[in-house]
Amino acid sequence: MYFLQAVKAGVNWILDLGAATMLPIIMIIFGLILGQGFKKSFKSGITIGIGFVGLNLVIGLLSESVGEAAQALIKSLGINLNIIDVGWPVGAAITFATPLAAILIPIIFIFNMILLYFNFTKTMDVDIWNYWHLIFPGAMVYYATNNNMILAIIATLINTVVIFKLADWTAPVVENYFGLPGISLPHGETVNFAPIMYTLNKIEDKIPFFNKIVINEKTINEKMGIFGEPLTIGLVLGILLGALGRYSLAKTLTLGVQMAAVMVLMPKMVGLLMEGLMPISEGARNFISKKFPGREVYIGLDAAVVIGNPSNMAVALLMVPITIILSVILPYNKMLPFADLAVLPFTVIWAVAATKGNVFRGLINSIITMCGVFYIATDLGALTTTLGHAVNFAFPKGATMISGIDMSCHVTLWILLKLISSKTFIIGLIALIIYAGMWIWTRNDIKKQYKQYSEN
Template sequence: MGALQTIVDFILNDLGAAVFVPALMLIIGLAMRMKFREAFISALTLGIAFSGMSLLIDYMMDSMGAAARALTENTGISLPAVDGGWPGMASISWAWPYAFLLFPLTIGINIVMLVFNLTKTLNVDMWNVWNKIFTAVMVSYISGSVIWGFAAASIQIILELKAGDVWGLEVERLTSIPGVTVPHFVTLINTLLFPIDELLKKIPFFNKPMDADALKEKIGIFGENSVMGAIIGFLLGLASGYGIAGSLQLAVQAATALTLFPMVSKLFSQALSPISEAISEFMRKKFSGKKVFIGLDWPILAGRNELWVAVIITIPVLLVMAIILPGNKVLPFAGIINLSFVVGALLLTNANLGRMIFHGIVSAPLFLYGATYFAPYITRLANETGAATVAEGSLLSWSTFEGPDIRYLFSTAFSGNITGIILLIVWIGLFYWLYQSKKKYNAQIESE
């Protein structure tokens, strides 16, 4: 067990996604009979793409996040739970004593499902195993059983793979990268957003094309990526008390990020297209054309500027909600950039900016109340593992808590709560509806 934990720690913490995922893709490429030179160049380019996108995301999070936090501080509101954001949650999750066991569990379930044709997704996004760990910890704390924690994490792994199956074609459309998908936990928020989205599509305003290209045609220069970024950055700077000079600097920073994101995203296509073609050819010869998606982390979608426009516009909404919602204990700070709704909303709405923003607004209370509910358990995990020290009377949480709905239902259902069990069954029913709807939609697209 100790040797396994050492290996897992080395792969995930020492190598990191920018090294581990390309190395894994090199192995996959060679297994698919690619020439070493082509497989190596593709893998190296993928590492460059991950590194470049990581730099841009950090740049955006630093500049926009600092402004958003200044906006928070300007409110003068004090709430008891400290917002540690997702990096803090990932850190304390890996410190859980049983964390390393989720690594082979994730791989094992994926392999079994592939062998028995229960999924088309080969998930190589091993960094986000921490999300499964986090679920296992929360459920084990609330239910009092580590076994139930692992059971919930296993269900999550299956749901993520099934989600990856149905989002593959949409990821390809949005990124122009064939054969990849995003089996990320954040896409499961679409289970609750899907019924709302179906209603919104019946409203003429929300049913019109409203992606970046459509906006450019309708509003001209104001639809350009750089101009949209500059306007949003400037307004956020003013609201955050930056003054004219600081706001102009933030405007240029936002314009820079929104201009460079699509450029860097092209590296993913350049890296993954040859591997995807090799996999398709291998599957055609060996398995009668069986299709397999390579599951990657959500940053392959970060080149879509609709994602960033929607998430920045909803920052003030999240802050206002935190102030006015009764019973909320979390003031958005480190996690104020709400990636927990926007990745799923991008896929669900076909990059319709109007519906994405609407989903960000209506889902804000869900994230805040989820963060409030789990704050005592997150605090317990931090103190027990020593990953962080939270003073008596204080709480640690995450304002844009990923999957607050399904994690709450897992925790209550596995605790024997009848209402929780019923609601979990309802949630799974909604997921099945979403899955079948997208499966039918994908079949129509492929037949055209």
């Protein structure tokens, strides 16, 4: 009892420090272990912290401005659905408040080290603050099985293995498309869409005419000049959102400038972050090559480091009004998109990356993604609400059920929940076969993309 309390207190202390404080400390220690020396390790660690501070400031600007505009649009359309999207911060809070969290954080970390040692994964996940995405499936299984902790832990570890393997598989895209060598993204609610998105892209490659449409950053710049620059795209999309939300002219123009700022500043903050990460990443590769010849390791980070990609941001901003419209016209959907509309840049990452930045296909595939998210949110709304009640979450006024876009992006969680119930086992088995089949069918596609990138 006292041991668990001490573990929980230690975990909470680390989490309370935040990524911008704790990650530099971790990276300094990691650099020293890798033999980088104190000066180099210290400079890298602090630079990483500064990069995260800058990145979070830009994401905060994005969340505040887009979130407010989206809420104005929802109000102007008079949309009313009975499951409220309470946002990822609430998802993280109720997950960390469950009895499982304190023991699962060290378990996941140790499990990651064991997988690395036996070369079952190449990803070393240092993004401890986003462990909640790995714990959330376990928490949902815990309450779905009448507090069966053993089954919840097993479900968590199964989900973690899948996410790490997906992160390994997609790491070449992170390097060659997003320009972040030595980095992987074990971000549960984003990377589990990769097999689905690569499958859609593969099918679209075979559709006549459709497969010839290419609208990416390069073609936009070539055909539109300054109007194709990221800052102009951000300005125009911001003004569009303001107009749809019936903002005043002054407020609409302000939103346009804010979105232009996001489009310009986000890549610069990521660049600063990478300036600090590069020496650590190179040191890790050299260390692994000496100790374990022929092996490599990726540093697992928050997907926030890639959302600033211009094509990704363009698709995400277009998806704000589209998502709101989808919530109304989709049959069966009961979730009102709200707090998490600002995290759409995370949701669409692999819809865009799988198409190598083709905004046209990325938008089509993002719409398909959101349809799936709405159905998962509606299907799991009752269980998510149960989790919220169990940890005494203060529900928003008038809300009877809660969920969220972010919480409903966990495809692997949905499959696990279907598999553990005798009533839905067949559905879960079919979903598992389809999901695994898509992954197997597209498993070599990233290798082909990598070869193509290396030749360009």
